[in-house]
Amino acid sequence: MGTIVCQTCNSTIGHFEDEKVTTLYGKCTQCDHEEVDEQE
Numbered sequence: 001m002g003t004i005v006c007q008t009c010n011s012t013i014g015h016f017e018d019e020k021v022t023t024l025y026g027k028c029t030q031c032d033h034e035e036v037d038e039q040e
């Protein structure tokens with residue numbers, strides 16, 4: 001099973017079907033609404 005994790009706050013967004021254990025990074029709805037400044 002694959003897991004989708006928010007790259008901003010590291011919260012689990014959701015899951016998807018996969019043969020292997022996979023982690024994808026995305027944005028949760030909360031962070032998607034916020035303007036995030038990238039810091040070096």
Ligand SMILES: [Zn+2]
Nearest residue numbers: 006009028031
């Ligand atoms: Zn988030």
